[in-house]
Structures are given as structure tokens and as C-alpha cells.
Amino acid sequence: MTTEKLALTTTSPARKPRSEGGAGNPLAAELTRLLGPKKVLSNLSERLSYRFDAIQFGVTPLAVVLPESTEDVIVTVKAARRAGVSIVGRGAASGLSGGAAPMQPGVVISFTRLTRLDIFPERREAVAQPGVITLAVTEAARPHGLIYPPDPASFRTSTIGGNLGENAGGPLCFKYGVTGDYVTALDFVDAEGELHTLGRDAYDLAGLLIGSEGTLGLITSATLRLTPPPRFTRTLMAHFDEVGQAAEAVSAAIAAGAVPAKLEFMDGACTNAVEDYLQLGLPREAGAVLLVDTDGDDLETVEEERALVEAACLDAGGQVRRAEGEAEAAALWQARRSVSPALGRIRPQRMNEDIVVPRSVLPEVVRQIRALGDASGLKLVQFGHIGDGNLHPNILFDPRQESSEAVHRLAHQIALVAIRHGGVLSGEHGIGTMKRDFMRDAVDPETMTALWNVKRALDPAVALNPGKILPEQTDA
Ligand SMILES: Cc1cc2nc3c(=O)[nH]c(=O)nc-3n(C[C@H](O)[C@H](O)[C@H](O)COP(=O)(O)OP(=O)(O)OC[C@H]3O[C@@H](n4cnc5c(N)ncnc54)[C@H](O)[C@@H]3O)c2cc1C
Numbered sequence: 365m366t367t368e369k370l371a372l373t374t375t376s377p378a379r380k381p382r383s384e385g386g387a388g389n390p391l392a393a394e395l396t397r398l399l400g401p402k403k404v405l406s407n408l409s410e411r412l413s414y415r416f417d418a419i420q421f422g423v424t425p426l427a428v429v430l431p432e433s434t435e436d437v438i439v440t441v442k443a444a445r446r447a448g449v450s451i452v453g454r455g456a457a458s459g460l461s462g463g464a465a466p467m468q469p470g471v472v473i474s475f476t477r478l479t480r481l482d483i484f485p486e487r488r489e490a491v492a493q494p495g496v497i498t499l500a501v502t503e504a505a506r507p508h509g510l511i512y513p514p515d516p517a518s519f520r521t522s523t524i525g526g527n528l529g530e531n532a533g534g535p536l537c538f539k540y541g542v543t544g545d546y547v548t549a550l551d552f553v554d555a556e557g558e559l560h561t562l563g564r565d566a567y568d569l570a571g572l573l574i575g576s577e578g579t580l581g582l583i584t585s586a587t588l589r590l591t592p593p594p595r596f597t598r599t600l601m602a603h604f605d606e607v608g609q610a611a612e613a614v615s616a617a618i619a620a621g622a623v624p625a626k627l628e629f630m631d632g633a634c635t636n637a638v639e640d641y642l643q644l645g646l647p648r649e650a651g652a653v654l655l656v657d658t659d660g661d662d663l664e665t666v667e668e669e670r671a672l673v674e675a676a677c678l679d680a681g682g683q684v685r686r687a688e689g690e691a692e693a694a695a696l697w698q699a700r701r702s703v704s705p706a707l708g709r710i711r712p713q714r715m716n717e718d719i720v721v722p723r724s725v726l727p728e729v730v731r732q733i734r735a736l737g738d739a740s741g742l743k744l745v746q747f748g749h750i751g752d753g754n755l756h757p758n759i760l761f762d763p764r765q766e767s768s769e770a771v772h773r774l775a776h777q778i779a780l781v782a783i784r785h786g787g788v789l790s791g792e793h794g795i796g797t798m799k800r801d802f803m804r805d806a807v808d809p810e811t812m813t814a815l816w817n818v819k820r821a822l823d824p825a826v827a828l829n830p831g832k833i834l835p836e837q838t839d840a
Contacts, residue, residue: 391447391471392427398439403430414454414472419716420462420797425452425472432477434551434559434584441582442557444471450830451555453578455494455526458518460716461796463529463577467831473582475525483508483590489548490588494525498532501588510590513540516792517701528583531575533792535626535700538751539659542792544574546589552581555823559584572818577794578829580822594659597625598670599693602677602684603650607631608727609680610652614750615723617676622669626657627751628700631730634707634745634758638699641706646699647683652730654682654750655700657693703747711743711760715771715798717778720754721787732781733757740774742766754791776802795833803835812837 392406405411405428414428415421426449429440444451450470457464466472478493481500485508490501498519501512515534516522522532528550533542549563550570560581562570573581604610610629617624630638630653639646646653654677658669674684687693707714721729730746737744737757748755757778761771779789779802789799789806807815815834819826 389426391443391449394447395427395429395440395443395471398443399429399431399436403432403436404428405430411472414457414474415466417454417457417459417462417464417796419460420465422462422465422467422797423469425466426469428472428474430474430477434478434553437473437553437582437584438557438559440471440473441553441555445555445557445825445827448825450827451582452829453494453525453529453582455523455529456497456518456521457526458522459526459530459796460718460793461530461577461790461798463794463796463829463832464526465797467797470827475523478525478584483510485510485590488590490590492524492586492588494523494528494583494586496524498522498524498527501590505590506593508590509592511593512546512588512590513537514543514546517704524586524588525583528574528586529577530792530794533749533752533754535628535657535749537792538627538749539623539625540591544571547574547586548589549587550574550583551585552583554581555825555828575794577796577832579819579832579834580828582828594625594666595661596663596666597657597659597693598666599687599696600656600670600674600677600684601687601696602654602656602674602682603647604652604654604677604680604682605650606727607652607730609682610654611723611726611730611750613654613673613677613680613682614726616679617673618723618751620672620676622658622672622676624656624669624673624751625659626655627749628655629653629746629748629750629755630655630700630703631734631746633743634703634747635699637706637710637745638702641709642698642702644695644699653699655696700747707745707758707760711762713761713763715759715761715775716793717757717759717775718754718790718793719757719778719782719787720752720791721782721785723750723753725785725787726750726753726755729781729785729787730755733778736774736777736781740770740777742770742774744774749791752791753787775799780805797832800831800833800835803833 396404450468452466454464454474475494478495480493482491515536516532527543660666743760
């Protein structure tokens with residue numbers, strides 16, 4: 365451990381990375397003996413890249429295993445348990461709550477080589493190993509006239525294992541549902557290294573595993589439901605002076621019977637960041653922009669639904685632009701897809717909140733968060749899946765100039781706003797390390813004990829992804 369810390373603080377590029385797979389690292393040596401050298405990373409220089417996800421730095425793992433079969437996962441879990449170290453599952457590490465960042469020195473199991481994907485068109489299902497890239501499922505299903513709807517914006521890089529770990533959502537999830545809604549069965553390796561196959565029946569243990577961020581078991585295969593894509597899609601953009609009008613329009617459209625496929629929101633600061641980046645002709649003066657898709661197999665109904673949304677936007681005081689044709693629709697959606705790179709130009713780091721609140725309180729919540737951002741002196745923008753009440757207030761910061769305490773304080777205040785308004789801490793990014801402390805505000809002590817009891821029932825030694833989701837209990 366001492367040598368590890370020394371190596372981490374000595375960052376001279378001229379220094380040759382040392383191999384620690386031998387006597388100095390008995391765990392890596394044992395895993396190499398069991399699995400062979402090609403599946404185990406024991407060099408410090410290699411292991412260093414496995415200590416973070418998209419938001420959080422953790423500690424350097426003692427060993428990284430790249431399993432090529434479920435049996436390799438079982439062997440690794442059993443070896444880690446014999447050594448008494450923690451086990452962290454990792455997909456593409458695109459997570460935004462610290463889920464894949466190890467908090468203790470142990471083993472990281474990186475699923476990127478488990479990429480088998482089989483499509484069964486006749487039963488409209490795919491069977492995917494955890495390392496399959498999300499978009500690959502739809503790409504493989506499309507020739508059979510099918511798609512896999514869950515569409516996190518990261519779908520070109522994120523994996524099915526990570527999506528199940530976080531129960532990922534995306535713009536299409538308002539109408540079509542989140543990852544968990546598409547899982548009909550899964551295989552997982554438990555904390556003792558035993559393999560189980562689960563359907564979605566009594567007690568729905570599979571449902572418990574989904575969204576558990578690798579803290580209850582490691583998913584080695586998932587059966588996913590596929591659906592035919594809608595034949596028609598229509599798109600519109602609406603902009604408003606004030607976010608309250610946008611929220612009113614959303615509520616009115618849904619109350620009138622519209623179920624848009626996508627219903628996305630960007631506040632004025634976010635719209636301006638995108639416009640600075642790409643000059644798409646977005647309305648810079650707007651307080652809020654909505655992007656909406658309606659879809660279905662009957663063109664008349666799809667257009668009627670778009671008309672309902674349009675009328676609700678106009679009634680709420682908005683201005684509306686219909687996309688005429690696919691090219692214009694694609695240009696409008698480019699604005700939403702460009703949020704991440706646009707924000708990356710403003711500050712090198714961001715903390716991406718993921719609260720969900722009832723739609724009825726959205727205007728108040730967005731205003732309160734805006735006021736908190738202004739008072740903090742930090743740069744804050746808001747966007748999200750407004751149809752679900754899922755907001756992503758993003759705190760943009762430069763760690764060289766802005767204190768991480770101030771960022772954490774603002775994130776905590778935002779979490780409290782959500783809780784006070786009957787909301788929850790996470791819609792799709794998970795709790796991880798980022799919102800773990802805030803769980804004490806969201807969950808009463810009795811419920812926390814119940815959650816710890818579930819965790820310990822499945823993982824008595826707290827070996828699976830420790831330091832995530834549940835804060836330590838002093839009396840536990
Ligand atoms: C630019 C950008 C945009 C994003 N947009 C969205 C979005 O629209 N919607 C959304 O939901 N998320 C979004 N995310 C967050 C992230 O992409 C998702 O959480 C995604 O599901 C993580 O997948 P991953 O493969 O990167 O998982 P990782 O980050 O590697 O892991 C995520 C969690 O799953 C666990 N895990 C990984 N594999 C397994 C396994 N086989 N078994 C059990 N647990 C496992 C890990 O331990 C960790 O806790 C975005 C991220 C970025 C960077």
C-alpha cells in the first residue's frame with residue numbers, strides 16, 4: 365500500500381511503470397495463475413486507468429480482470445473473496461455518479477470482452493453479455509425490423525452491463541420506458557461466486573439487481589425485449605420566455621392526451637452554451653426551450669399528437685417551430701445531443717445532477733435551483749427529460765480555481781430542493797459515491813436499516829462495490 369501511494373504521487377512521465385504482478389502483488393499473481401496473463405492487468409500503469417468513471421476518481425485496484433467467459437467471472441470473484449478484497453464491476457466507465465470507481469484496493473472486473481450478442485427475431489428478444497455496447501443491440505436488431513429503445517445519450521460507448529447497473533434512461537424513455545422495462549431475464553454471479561439465472565417473477569430479484577450499481581451481484585447476461593420501430597416521427601421545437609411556461613405546456617399537452625416519444629428541456633444558459641458551440645440558430649433570448657418528438661404507426665395520429673403539443677405550447681405563451689422533414693428534425697436534435705461537448709468548453713469539469721420531481725412543481729424547482737446557482741457564484745445550467753420531471757442541473761467548474769467543497773455544497777442544496785418537493789435523488793445516473801451522503805436526507809433511518817439488511821442478505825461481507833449508494837451506519 366505504501367509503495368502504491370508513492371507511485372501515485374510520483375507522476376514523472378519519464379518514470380518507467382513497474383510491474384506489480386509478482387511477489388509484490390500476490391492477488392494479481394494468483395489471478396494470473398488462475399486465468400492466464402492475457403486476462404489480468406497487474407502493471408501499475410495499466411491499473412491506474414481503472415480507478416475512475418466519468419465523474420469520480422477512486423483508488424487504484426490491486427488487479428484488473430478482463431473476463432472472457434462467465435466462468436472467468438466466477439473464478440475471479442472466488443479468488444477475491446479468498447483474498448478478502450472488494451470487487452467492482454465496470455463497463456465503459458461512462459457513469460456519472462462514481463459507480464465504477466473503486467473505493468477500496470481490490471479487483472476491478474472489466475466486462476469489455478464479454479460482447480456476445482444474439483438476436484432472436486421470432487421472439488423479439490436479444491441476449492447480450494454485459495460488455496455489449498448499447499447501440500449495438502439496435503444496430504443488430506434493425507435488419508430484423510426491431511429496435512432496443514433505451515437510449516442514454518452515451519449509447520455509443522455505454523455497455524448493457526453498465527445500463528443495467530444504473531437502470532439507464534434516455535429521451536425515449538418517457539414513452540417507451542427505461543432499461544429495466546426491457547429486461548426479461550438475467551444471469552448474475554453473486555458475492556460468493558455462484559451463478560444464478562433469474563426471470564421477472566415472484567420477488568423480482570432481477571428487478572432488485574437492476575439499478576443496484578454492482579453492489580448486489582455481477583450481471584453476466586441479460587435477455588432484452590425488442591420492439592418494432594414506429595413508422596412515423598414528427599418533431600417540433602418551442603421556446604418560452606420563462607421555464608414555468610414550458611412546464612405548463614408540458615403538463616397541458618400530456619393532460620390533453622399527448623404521449624410524446626421525446627420531451628426534452630434546456631434552460632437559457634444551456635441553450636446559449638450550445639449556440640456558442642455550434643451556431644444552430646437557437647433562440648438565445650429564450651428562458652426555456654422544449655424539443656419534442658411524437659411518433660407511432662398511424663401518421664394522422666402522430667400529427668394530431670404534435671398539434672396537441674403545439675397548441676399547448678402556444679397557449680402557454682411559447683413560440684413554435686415545426687421541423688419540415690428529417691434533415692430539419694435531425695438539426696434540431698443536434699442541439700440536444702451537443703449539450704455535453706458544449707458544456708465541456710465552458711469548464712473542464714462538471715457535476716451532473718439527476719433529480720426527479722413531480723411535473724407540477726417543475727417551474728418552482730427550476731427557479732429555486734437557478735437562484736441557488738446564482739448565489740453560489742458557480743456556473744450552473746439545467747436541462748433534462750422534462751416529461752418525466754427528470755432534471756440535470758449541471759455545475760460547471762474548474763478544480764484549479766473553484767473549491768470542490770463549494771461544488772459539493774451546491775449539489776447538496778439541489779438534492780434538498782428535490783426532496784422538499786417530493787422528488788428523488790436520481791432518475792437514471794444512480795447514487796454511486798456522488799449522492800451517497802445525500803441518502804441520509806432522502807431516506808429515514810428505519811428505511812436505511814432495511815436497505816442495509818437487503819445489501820447484507822446478498823453480500824454479507826460487503827465485498828461488492830463497497831462505498832456506493834448506502835452511507836455507513838454507525839449502529840449497524
Ligand atoms: C456524455 C454522457 C451522457 C450520458 N447520458 C446519459 C443518459 O442520457 N441517460 C443515462 O441513464 N445515463 C447517461 N449517462 C451516464 C452513463 O453513460 C450511464 O449510467 C451508463 O448506463 C453507464 O454505462 P457504462 O457501461 O459506462 O457503466 P459503468 O460506468 O462502467 O458502470 C456503471 C455502474 O454499473 C455497474 N456495473 C457495470 N457492469 C456491471 C455488471 N456487469 N453487473 C453489475 N453491475 C455492473 C458498475 O459497478 C457501476 O456501478 C451519460 C454519461 C455521459 C458521459
